[in-house]
């Protein structure tokens with residue numbers, strides 16, 4: 001540290017991240033090289049983009065590149081790029097603080113769980129700090145493209161709480177990162193080791209990565225390129241290995257895990273573009289929460305020049321888990337976010353991306369059901385939004401949906417709508433479903449009793465979003481989707497009671513129905529004999545156009561006014577409890593029984609009772625009297 005250097009303290013969170021990174025990345029310590037090369041490559045991308053409007057920024061016209069070298073005596077490893085560089089303010093903002101709100105959430109989650117998951121760290125832009133896994137001191141010197149030689153900056157830190165900053169003269173623009181390696185990290189001084197790491201992790205980087213030519217084990221003055229140095233997606237599919245695709249995914253998605261699947265296509269014709277789209281194998285940390293507003297990971301290139309992260313422009317929200325690259329030959333190079341939004345080519349590009357992703361999912365569903373199941377588990381909830389969001393592809397999306405069903409034995413084994421249709425009974429026109437707060441509640445619901453008795457399958461919709469989904473999915477493959485808890489359930493064509501028999505049963509139950517109506521009064525809209533029940537005494541049903549109770553609860557929780565709607569109580573006149581009510585002449589006891597029927601039905605559909613204490617009192621008094 002020289003006299004003019006100033007000492008700064010890291011933001012508290014940075015110190016925390018540094019600590020976590022150096023401790024949790026230890027078993028993958030070589031990834032620091034990938035992270036630093038990735039930053040150098042981003043810096044070259046940025047300069048190339050800036051230079052579209054200001055070619056003078058490229059200086060002497062020397063090609064953008066990344067140089068790696070070692071000094072065995074000084075025990076240093078240096079990564080240098082001639083990319084965009086940083087100003088003093090940018091160094092402070094980018095390396096001394098943590099800007100991303102995602103990182104803050106990550107830290108909060110970590111301190112809650114008290115454990116660091118190395119797989120998550122890469123997602124939060126803490127890549128630079130991985131240098132401290134192998135180095136006990138890091139020196140970064142940088143000069144912003146277009147800045148004067150005297151505006152260079154030198155940043156240095158031992159990774160423990162503080163760093164120094166100093167302004168100095170730097171001959172060329174770009175950034176140099178020098179790692180002073182820890183005592184036992186000599187392997188990163190070996191050129192062959194570095195070359196193999198570049199080949200493994202950074203081969204796909206679109207800029208040349210160079211290392212000195214070695215002669216008799218000694219570095220010479222001459223440099224040679226040690227990676228492919230061509231943008232991966234521009235290479236022909238048949239020349240690319242799975243490992244190359246996987247490494248590229250890790251680079252763009254900031255993910256340590258391999259992707260689940262990918263689709264790589266070149267389109268030529270009216271519009272020319274290449275897309276390489278990936279489906280991750282795990283949903284990123286905090287995907288459901290913060291994921292929606294911070295959509296990253298789909299990069300837009302125009303003629304091989306990186307333009308911007310454009311996930312929002314290129315994909316609808318229900319496909320926000322997709323990562324990858326789209327490279328268009330037709331968009332203008334100077335395209336801004338605003339211009340992009342109005343560009344007519346964009347809609348076509350977007351439609352093409354959606355088609356690619358849906359094709360890929362179709363293929364997984366058909367040929368690799370296990371992978372599809374993984375996709376469904378990780379992203380199914382988000383994907384379901386597509387039914388409402390993407391009208392043009394509604395049928396294709398619906399085909400890919402999976403639901404729990406009375407046909408399978410557990411919640412994990414899901415079925416498609418096509419599976420369901422294949423198993424429909426002779427004469428069955430509708431696809432039956434039930435919505436509930438959870439699998440157990442759905443599976444045990446009395447609404448299913450008669451359907452079960454007739455061997456009719458029912459889909460069990462139990463995700464939070466399903467209630468909402470069912471409002472948008474009224475039909476599939478010409479079949480209506482019917483909520484079994486709504487309206488009349490006529491099962492006569494499956495051997496259930498026909499019109500005549502029903503009339504008879506209703507006639508026979510007139511007495512008890514009338515009695516219940518009187519006892520329950522305003523609490524219900526009506527009472528009638530049920531065609532749904534075989535074992536339970538009573539169940540609540542809705543009118544065809546009623547909002548379901550679960551939906552009402554959701555809206556109320558969200559602070560909306562919900563119109564008061566009174567339920568319709570259906571009863572099973574053959575049930576002992578109903579019979580007992582029928583024969584009960586004591587008005588107080590009859591009221592208790594009537595209220596119990598209603599309250600049980602409310603509990604079964606997941607509602608909270610208005611007066612739980614009264615309910616408990618009623619149950620207890622019945623129990624005591626029964627004893």
Ligand code: ADP
Pocket residue numbers: 035039040042043081083084085086094095124125126127128129175
């Ligand atoms: P990320 O790359 O995900 O943003 P990093 O921790 O790897 O997170 O880097 C933090 C920031 O530091 C980068 O976003 C960039 O602004 C800046 N930076 C790091 N390395 C370089 C470099 N070689 N050239 C220019 N800027 C850099």
Ligand code: MG
Pocket residue numbers: 035038039125127128
């Ligand atoms: Mg980075």
